[in-house]
Amino acid sequence: MENKQTPLGYVSFSVFAWIVGLLIFFPIFWMVLTSFKSELEAISIPPSFISFDWTLENYVEVQERSNYFKFAMNSVILAVGSTLVGLVFAVTCAWAMAFNPTKRTKDALLWMLSTKMMPPVGVLVPIYLLFRDWGLLDTRFGLIMVLFLMNLPIMVWMLYTYFKEIPTDILEAARMDGATLPKEIIFVLLPMAVPGIASTMLLNIILAWNEAFWTLNLTTSDAAPLTAFIASYSSPEGLFWAKLSAASTLAVAPILVIGWFSQKQLVRGLTFGAVK
Amino acid sequence: MGAIRLEKVKKTFGTLDVIPGVDLDINDGEFVVFVGPSGCGKSTLLRLIAGLEDVTDGKILINGTDVANEAPAKRGLSMVFQSYALYPHMTVYNNIAFGLKMAGESKDVIDEKVQSAAKILNLTDYLERRPGALSGGQRQRVAIGRAIVRNPAAFLFDEPLSNLDAALRVNMRLEITGLHQELKTTMIYVTHDQVEAMTMADKIVVLQAGRVEQVGKPMDLYSNPANKFVAGFIGSPKMNFLGGDIAAKHDCHEIGVRPEHLAVSTDGGEIAATVKIAEHLGAETYLHVEADGLGPMTVRATGEVDLGENDRIFLTPEQDRIHRFDQHGLTLSGA
Amino acid sequence: MSTRASTLTGRIMSAPSIIVLFLWMAVPLGMTIYFSFLRYNLLSPGMEEWIGTLNYEFFLTDPAFFASLANTLLLVGSVLIITVVGGILLGLMLDQPIFGRGILRLLVIAPFFIMPTVNALVWKNLLMDPVSGMFAWIASLFGLPAIDWFTNAPLTSIIIMVSWQWLPFAVLILLTALQSLDRDQKEAAQMDGAGPVSIFFYITLPHLSRAITVVVLIETIFLLTVFAEIFVTTGGGPGLATTNIAFLVYTQALLQFDVGGASAGGIVAVVLANIVAIFLIRLIGKNLDN
Ligand SMILES: Nc1ncnc2c1ncn2[C@@H]1O[C@H](COP(=O)(O)OP(=O)(O)OP(=O)(O)O)[C@@H](O)[C@H]1O
Numbered sequence: 004m005e006n007k008q009t010p011l012g013y014v015s016f017s018v019f020a021w022i023v024g025l026l027i028f029f030p031i032f033w034m035v036l037t038s039f040k041s042e043l044e045a046i047s048i049p050p051s052f053i054s055f056d057w058t059l060e061n062y063v064e065v066q067e068r069s070n071y072f073k074f075a076m077n078s079v080i081l082a083v084g085s086t087l088v089g090l091v092f093a094v095t096c097a098w099a100m101a102f103n104p105t106k107r108t109k110d111a112l113l114w115m116l117s118t119k120m121m122p123p124v125g126v127l128v129p130i131y132l133l134f135r136d137w138g139l140l141d142t143r144f145g146l147i148m149v150l151f152l153m154n155l156p157i158m159v160w161m162l163y164t165y166f167k168e169i170p171t172d173i174l175e176a177a178r179m180d181g182a183t184l185p186k187e188i189i190f191v192l193l194p195m196a197v198p199g200i201a202s203t204m205l206l207n208i209i210l211a212w213n214e215a216f217w218t219l220n221l222t223t224s225d226a227a228p229l230t231a232f233i234a235s236y237s238s239p240e241g242l243f244w245a246k247l248s249a250a251s252t253l254a255v256a257p258i259l260v261i262g263w264f265s266q267k268q269l270v271r272g273l274t275f276g277a278v279k
Numbered sequence: 280m281g282a283i284r285l286e287k288v289k290k291t292f293g294t295l296d297v298i299p300g301v302d303l304d305i306n307d308g309e310f311v312v313f314v315g316p317s318g319c320g321k322s323t324l325l326r327l328i329a330g331l332e333d334v335t336d337g338k339i340l341i342n343g344t345d346v347a348n349e350a351p352a353k354r355g356l357s358m359v360f361q362s363y364a365l366y367p368h369m370t371v372y373n374n375i376a377f378g379l380k381m382a383g384e385s386k387d388v389i390d391e392k393v394q395s396a397a398k399i400l401n402l403t404d405y406l407e408r409r410p411g412a413l414s415g416g417q418r419q420r421v422a423i424g425r426a427i428v429r430n431p432a433a434f435l436f437d438e439p440l441s442n443l444d445a446a447l448r449v450n451m452r453l454e455i456t457g458l459h460q461e462l463k464t465t466m467i468y469v470t471h472d473q474v475e476a477m478t479m480a481d482k483i484v485v486l487q488a489g490r491v492e493q494v495g496k497p498m499d500l501y502s503n504p505a506n507k508f509v510a511g512f513i514g515s516p517k518m519n520f521l522g523g524d525i526a527a528k529h530d531c532h533e534i535g536v537r538p539e540h541l542a543v544s545t546d547g548g549e550i551a552a553t554v555k556i557a558e559h560l561g562a563e564t565y566l567h568v569e570a571d572g573l574g575p576m577t578v579r580a581t582g583e584v585d586l587g588e589n590d591r592i593f594l595t596p597e598q599d600r601i602h603r604f605d606q607h608g609l610t611l612s613g614a
Numbered sequence: 615m616s617t618r619a620s621t622l623t624g625r626i627m628s629a630p631s632i633i634v635l636f637l638w639m640a641v642p643l644g645m646t647i648y649f650s651f652l653r654y655n656l657l658s659p660g661m662e663e664w665i666g667t668l669n670y671e672f673f674l675t676d677p678a679f680f681a682s683l684a685n686t687l688l689l690v691g692s693v694l695i696i697t698v699v700g701g702i703l704l705g706l707m708l709d710q711p712i713f714g715r716g717i718l719r720l721l722v723i724a725p726f727f728i729m730p731t732v733n734a735l736v737w738k739n740l741l742m743d744p745v746s747g748m749f750a751w752i753a754s755l756f757g758l759p760a761i762d763w764f765t766n767a768p769l770t771s772i773i774i775m776v777s778w779q780w781l782p783f784a785v786l787i788l789l790t791a792l793q794s795l796d797r798d799q800k801e802a803a804q805m806d807g808a809g810p811v812s813i814f815f816y817i818t819l820p821h822l823s824r825a826i827t828v829v830v831l832i833e834t835i836f837l838l839t840v841f842a843e844i845f846v847t848t849g850g851g852p853g854l855a856t857t858n859i860a861f862l863v864y865t866q867a868l869l870q871f872d873v874g875g876a877s878a879g880g881i882v883a884v885v886l887a888n889i890v891a892i893f894l895i896r897l898i899g900k901n902l903d904n
């Protein structure tokens with residue numbers, strides 16, 4: 004179809020495609036733009052696109068009034084913490100499943116996947132009560148554990164599909180060379196799996212950062228990450244659009260960058276290897 | 280030193296009996312080739328010796344010690360894999376040095392051994408490269424280098440040349456043979472290519488369905504195959520098997536005649552045939568013929584033979600080169 | 615590599631993950647099931663008693679359940695249709711030669727990385743506000759009255775927001791599948807005289823069928839439990855107009871403190887999700903074999 008496209012066809016199709024793409028992107032663009040406006044300009048009709056007084060005041064105010072960085076720090080700690088804990092568990096598990104499979108490995112993998120399918124509301128009540136009784140409500144530790152467990156199946160799966168692509172021969176060669184198991188994993192497997200591990204970590208960070216069921220239900224303030232901070236704008240006082248936009252822009256920017264970098268590998272993780 | 284002895288070695292995968300029970304003696308310094316059709320268990324047998332698989336039953340003795348329950352690294356063997364299995368993230372130098380590092384050798388010793396292996400294998404200029412930047416033959420040499428430096432009791436090769444193109448394969452075949460002459464270390468070499476087996480081996484082990492069919496020197500197997508399977512497997516083109524009257528005349532169930540042991544004539548002879556296809560290779564000519572009442576046969580004639588499609592010819596087997604088989608495919612003695 | 619030693623280490627090394635996941639799934643789920651048979655309200659502690667299936671009877675005959683079930687199905691169904699159809703169209707579009715295609719692709723997939731609470735609040739205020747929102751202004755350009763989205767079409771608003779978030783997911787996966795389509799196949803079909811439309815229906819769509827199934831199954835699992843978007847915009851209202859099952863369970867548990875009733879609702883949600891999950895797991899399991 005496309006190989007006999009005329010130059011004119013190429014240009015007009017490109018223009019069309021860009022219009023569609025920009026429309027989809029528009030809410031994000033508009034959010035970023037609004038974050039640089041004053042509160043009055045943010046709600047002005049007709050809306051102003053360029054000709055307004057660009058200001059950074061919202062960003063300053065978001066920090067000063069509501070201690071934005073505390074929430075951002077919580078987000079970082081939760082996302083990175085749950086990822087690191089998950090990595091330790093997932094690497095060993097995926098190693099075992101990829102290189103020492105037994106008859107039940109496949110079942111175990113599918114079972115892990117099935118835990119991911121359980122809707123969180125199904126366990127909301129007991130988890131909430133257990134957390135309350137154990138004093139884990141609104142603690143980073145508790146939330147790290149929840150996020151880690153939530154994403155563990157995905158991490159194992161992603162690493163498993165990456166490890167599967169590493170020829171067993173190479174690990175056997177290491178074994179013939181006298182490498183012990185820890186050395187085999189550290190000196191041979193992990194260096195070869197760096198790209199896979201990196202994208203697994205990135206996906207996990209994205210998922211943990213954006214997780215908004217448990218973070219909303221199990222935190223109030225001390226451990227509250229950005230999802231909860233942004234949610235606090237749902238019951239606003241006075242004019243707040245510009246500040247909301249500034250806070251939102253800060254909250255999504257790092258993940259957007261990470262997501263853009265890892266988009267190709269994400270498909271594999273999100274589909275459990277079913278689409279490559 | 281590396282004498283290896285297998286006693287009743289057995290391997291089953293689940294219910295699949297891959298190696299039903301193998302006894303084998305490999306002498307120190309010998310070059311032993313395992314041949315057999317695909318799936319016959321050559322790799323499995325090699326991996327059992329290496330320790331990459333557990334034996335289901337039986338003993339593996341290396342220099343008299345049973346190592347069947349030892350970890351691979353403890354057996355003092357080196358292996359060269361079909362896929363080379365080089366560590367892609369390490370330089371050639373580090374690939375070769377890895378085993379020595381694992382063994383805790385000092386830097387100086389490592390360097391000396393790596394350099395000398397590199398010299399033997401012509402790799403000195405490539406030591407800082409990664410495997411990705413090497414040709415197939417060079418990768419193969421790195422894999423061998425990695426095996427050499429550990430000074431093993433024996434080398435294990437699993438079809439090391441099958442990923443190389445034809446010309447390179449001939450070269451590497453000579454290099455490995457040369458290496459064996461130089462190092463005089465025991466080598467066990469798996470291949471399904473009977474040319475490699477014939478040219479390289481001191482001793483060939485022919486396997487079929489996990490069973491040892493025959494063990495012997497290449498020319499022994501060629502001249503005195505123990506059964507029809509070995510007769511058909513060793514030698515190229517394949518031996519012709521003829522039944523019916525001509526077999527009855529030799530007082531057996533079936534006879535076998537190698538294509539190179541048939542005299543061709545246009546005037547007269549024992550078997551009349553029609554040429555279907557003639558392959559002219561210059562030094563020799565392969566004739567694929569349809570023998571009257573006997574079916575298709577292959578003939579290998581020396582030099583250029585001026586025959587083509589539908590020509591009538593006559594074939595006469597060399598009488599002392601006829602192999603006789605009974606109804607179970609076993610060789611009958613005496614011609 | 616299967617020696618006894620390595621099989622054993624394999625078991626030992628996969629055990630921790632399996633055990634923690636099992637605890638994480640089995641213990642709370644068991645508790646939920648247990649609670650669902652109790653009269654258990656956090657406001658009247660110590661009054662717990664076994665009431666059999668009464669919670670289920672209440673939950674399943676509650677008009678709120680039917681309303682939220684209908685909302686859940688509408689939400690899931692609409693978002694699926696929008697994202698799959700849109701995903702195929704955008705996937706096909708991005709598979710063509712386009713000026714600056716790499717950057718364009720980044721723009722299209724960006725919404726997927728936006729956290730749900732940001733997504734919801736930006737749409738609710740900056741875009742859909744009936745007075746100062748972008749949509750109101752655009753409507754006024756055409757002389758149309760502004761729509762009060764969250765009053766007059768609350769569920770539609772939620773559907774739009776959630777679709778916007780999940781459209782990139784469909785695009786990303788369908789585009790990946792499209793790019794693995796053999797060029798030769800298309801060219802062979804062209805040689806056979808097939809036009810673009812028949813190529814799409816006879817070659818492209820069958821090739822995409824597997825990816826589409828994956829998108830449908832995975833999205834369904836996430837969409838069944840949409841929560842944050844409702845939580846920060848409508849709070850389930852007006853009335854029950856935007857309450858889905860997940861939100862209903864949340865309301866009963868953490869707003870009405872009815873642990874028993876919420877647990878029964880949670881189990882209903884688990885059953886619904888499992889119906890979908892069975893298909894997904896079958897599909898992925900088959901994939902593991904080859
Ligand atoms: N891990 C395993 N589990 C089950 N069966 C196996 C396993 N490894 C090998 N087999 C089976 O054992 C038989 C022998 O396999 P092996 O790899 O030793 O053959 P081979 O002689 O090396 O063949 P090739 O020339 O094709 O490499 C085959 O039928 C194979 O399917």
Ligand SMILES: [Mg+2]
Binds near residue numbers: 321322323437
């Ligand atoms: Mg093999």
